[in-house]
Structures are given as structure tokens and as C-alpha cells.
Amino acid sequence: MTTVGCAYKLAEVLLSDSLPRRWAHTQGVAARARNLAPLVGDGAAGLEAAAVLHDIGYAPPLVDTGFHPLDGARHLRTLNAVDDRVVRLVANHSFALLEAEERGLRSDLADDFPLLDDPLLVDALVYCDMTTTPDGGCTTSEERVGEILGRYGADSIVGRFIRLAAPEIHASVGRVRVAADEAGLVP
Structure with a gap:
């Protein structure tokens, strides 16, 4: 069972100094997860732990494939304290599977996780x-998709992924x- 406190400590160690903006985003995502706790019931602690850990794969010591969901999950899998x-x-x-497809890593992600x-x-x-x-504030999914496109460029791997995933993202948010x-x- 993953404790939320342990998740915060791990994410802070991995992100706060090397990637402070990513750490700010992570804290904002976790705050949104806490607000949804009544909605997800028994899944609340898992949601908050996942929210605070979702971007640890960006941490320089964990980068292997360059695909942060996979790199982060592979690291977490090695820790006995983190729930499957x-x-x-x-x-x-x-919708990491869609980006994994763009990167040629779909089977790695889908088979392992x-x-x-x-x-x-x-x-x-x-x-x-x-x-x-990115700084931890609230936004709409439309603005967030636009921000990601602007940051990475429409023709980048992330840009192609986010354009493909946008309808699914907006539907999930809805x-x-x-x-x-x-x-x-x-929320």
C-alpha cells in the first residue's frame, strides 16, 4: 500500500531541486486529486499518490527511455512501498498509451503496466x-492542450500525441x- 506521505517525499526529492516547475505542477495536480477524494471514495489515497508521482519519470536520475510515464513507473515498480x-x-x-505508440514503446508500456x-x-x-x-494553477483542458502544443510544437512527438489525445482528454475531463x-x- 502506497502512503501519500511517502509519495510526496519521493516526488519532492526527485523533482523539487532539479525540476522546480515540474514540482509546482505536481503539487497542483495532487491538490486537485485531494479535491476529488469524495468522488473516488476508496481510491482517494491511490489517486493522490499517483497524482504526486505521475511526473517523477522526468527526474534526471530516472530518465532511461525518455518517456516519463514508463521511466517513472519502472522506478516505482522497484520500490516495495508502492502499490501496483x-x-x-x-x-x-x-492517455500515455497514445504517446507510447508515437515513440514505438506501446508494447513496452501495455505489457508491463x-x-x-x-x-x-x-x-x-x-x-x-x-x-x-505547468506552474500548478488551475486551467481548462483546452487551454492545457494548447499550452502543451505551444511548448513542444505541433510536429514534435508530444505535439502529435496531444493532438491525437485531445478528444479523449476533453471527454475524460467532461x-x-x-x-x-x-x-x-x-473540483
Whole structure:
């Protein structure tokens, strides 16, 4: 079982000094996950842990393939304290399989880290990541996709991926907003 406190400590060690902007984003994503806790019930701790760990694969000591969901999940898999569900959420966050396809890593990701059969939890992590700016603030998924395109360029691997994933991202965010509205939450 992954404790949220351990997840924060690990992410802070890996990101705060070397990638402070990524650390700010991570903290914003985790804050959004805490707000969704009532919506995901028993999955709340796992969602928050995955939110705070989702970008550790960017940490310089962990970069292997250059694909942060895979690199981060591979590292987490080596740690006894990290629950398999959290590792699989990190590996597959924000439609990572689509980017893995662009990178020629789809089978590596899919075979090692199968997507969770928990659509609400998967959508919740997409929501948290894709409605948080690089600096940790709140945004819309449309603005976030535009920001990513602007940062990486439309013809880059990330640009091609984000254009392909955009409809799915917006649909996930929409499903979470509807569920949150029905539950009386302000996500």
C-alpha cells in the first residue's frame, strides 16, 4: 500500500531541486486529486499518490527511455512501498498509451503496466493533470492542450500525441466534471 506521505517525499526529492516547475505542477495536480477524494471514495489515497508521482519519470536520475510515464513507473515498480495500482496509474496517466505508440514503446508500456479497469480513477487522474498548469494553477483542458502544443510544437512527438489525445482528454475531463457536479463537488 502506497502512503501519500511517502509519495510526496519521493516526488519532492526527485523533482523539487532539479525540476522546480515540474514540482509546482505536481503539487497542483495532487491538490486537485485531494479535491476529488469524495468522488473516488476508496481510491482517494491511490489517486493522490499517483497524482504526486505521475511526473517523477522526468527526474534526471530516472530518465532511461525518455518517456516519463514508463521511466517513472519502472522506478516505482522497484520500490516495495508502492502499490501496483498506483504504478499502473502513473504509467498510463493522461492517455500515455497514445504517446507510447508515437515513440514505438506501446508494447513496452501495455505489457508491463496494463491499464486499470477503473474508468473513474483513470479519468480522475487525467482531469487532475490536464486541468493544472505547468506552474500548478488551475486551467481548462483546452487551454492545457494548447499550452502543451505551444511548448513542444505541433510536429514534435508530444505535439502529435496531444493532438491525437485531445478528444479523449476533453471527454475524460467532461466525465469528471459531470460526476463532480452530480456529487455536489467543486473540483
